[in-house]
Amino acid sequence: MDRKRVSLALAAVTMLGATPAIAARPDARIFKAATDARPAQLALLEKIVNIDSGTGDAAGAAKVMAVLVPELKAIGATVETSPAEVAGLGDNVVARLMGKGKGRILIIGHIDTVFPAGTVAQRPYRIDDKRAYGPGVSDEKGGVVEAVTALKILHDLKETNYASITLLIETSEETGSPGTRKLIDKLVREADVELNVEPGDAPDAVTVWRKGSASIKITVHGKAAHAGVEPQNGRNAAAELIHQIATLNSFPKSGDGLTANLTTLRAGDRVNVIPDLATADINVRVRTPEQFDTILGAFQAFAKKTLIPDTTVEVSTTPSFPPLPTNPATDKLAAQAKTIYADLGLTLTMAGNGGASESALAAAAGTPALDGLGPVGGGFHSVREYLELSTVTPRLYLLTKLLIQLGATPPAR
Structure with missing residues (x-):
């Protein structure tokens, strides 16, 4: 991708609402892949948002997994279904890509929402010129789709300089992950780093602490x-x-x-x-x-x-979840992410909030963790929930490049 095409692509991102803060110097190959992936990424998001999958809706969770699993198998991932550890919850999915590098990376995302069956019929996925809307569009289906798309980009670019990348898609995070606690404990202890695709906070932050x-x-x-x-x-x-x-x-x-x-x-x-x-x-x-x-x-x-x-x-x-305290390991990962985001001429900030997540379990096990890597959103757990479309491509670029860097040079546990 030549410099002119990069400039045009960055201009398109800017028109969607992102505001460059410094001179842009993106990795042309990754940025082109992230830009080209946008139509399919949003189409996949629409598919799974338009499936009710509230916590405890095992049938709905299975329908979402039936959409995502073929996407993962198509890029050569080994996909396993892990039964919920509590009766009545949806089964979880663990997908793995094996590479030739050093880093063992765990990505965690969830597809359960707080909304009851029938919500999609009342307010299905829709977009306007700035935002996407729908039940779970940001919390957290947008992040899950971002993770699946990032793995596809790695596959298409033949990036294998990692030991392993494991994607856990779970179905009970909204109630404290009772259906995956043992599985999460096992996976975080096997990983060098955990990345969580919970939504980023406005205006454009990753999450470095949680209650x-x-x-x-x-x-x-x-x-x-x-x-x-x-x-x-x-x-x-x-x-x-x-x-x-x-x-x-x-x-x-x-x-x-x-x-x-x-x-x-x-x-x-x-x-x-x-x-x-x-x-x-x-x-x-x-x-x-x-x-x-x-x-x-x-x-x-x-x-x-x-x-x-x-x-x-x-x-x-x-x-439910313990706190994710401010800590040097997370701060170091956040600084690394901020440097990557600067490739796009954008400023990434660090924030914290009262929403708990699995990253606290990773940190408690001694595994460096960074949260809030999904697209920026807001209005969570309400009819106002939205996803900022301007952050879809930048956040995909960020996650993809972070996977490449951490695969080559994982953080010390």
């Missing part, structure tokens, strides 16, 4: 009674639950530190019965494990101080 996540469930047991004839004989579990939820007032609901938010609330099933059971779920995000111990202890202590006589309160927890 850990967990849920606290409050269960109140009371006594049922006729709400009109003898309410005094009841013990209102819902009223006590409201009292218990007041513990939340001691903790922030937003920000870069610990946050705790009420997410589900259930009580009663008849309008004329004093409820004898009420439950609430509190979503907790922490920067350190100690922060979770603090908030759990607060709820457990308050559970002993009931307002409604003869009610009992239980506090339980379901852990």
Whole structure:
């Protein structure tokens, strides 16, 4: 690809919304491949976004895998189906390319979404001049398609200077990866580096820290009674639950530190019965494990101080992901990615957020990890979810070149 064609291609990327920050000097061969791949990349994205695959929708997950697996087999990847480790979840896929170099690279992406079956019929994939929309378009189907496309580019360019590249496509990340925990633990310990294709944050960042996540469930047991004839004989579990939820007032609901938010609330099933059971779920995000111990202890202590006589309160927890702390290994990978992005005349920034991911498990195992390598998006877990089209080609270039560099020179564990 000559200098004039590179300039024209970069101009096209700029017209899509990206803003060059410095003089561009892209690797012409990789940039041409990334640019040429764009139509097929977006077509593949449309196919899998238009398949409902909420966590727990095993049939939907299988339909998405039926689209992706042939793409991987076509480039010579060895593809294995790994049954979910928890009943009711979709099977996972592990695809491997073997090379002749040093680096053992693990890429992780997920195709489960937070949306129920029927969402695609209501709001299927669509694009305008700047963005793509649809359930899971950024979180995280855009990143998964980017990973598959990057592997195709390596195959087409005959790039084999890596020991192995393993792509894990999993189906339960949105609930803490219960269907893949053992598999992830095995794969991250076998790898020299883990790259995660969660969406990048606006305006154009990779993720260098993440909060850990967990849920606290409050269960109140009371006594049922006729709400009109003898309410005094009841013990209102819902009223006590409201009292218990007041513990939340001691903790922030937003920000870069610990946050705790009420997410589900259930009580009663008849309008004329004093409820004898009420439950609430509190979503907790922490920067350190100690922060979770603090908030759990607060709820457990308050559970002993009931307002409604003869009610009992239980506090339980379901852990999800640990935090991904700021650390030198991730910072070094981010600096490497920033240098690659500068090839395009673009500035890559570093950020963190409250969304947990598998990269925390990699870092905890001592494997250097970099997150947020997918296209930039926003509006996650809502009807507003979108993917910035201007970042599709630059992010594909970034991931592809990062794979080449890390394959040749992996980071020290």
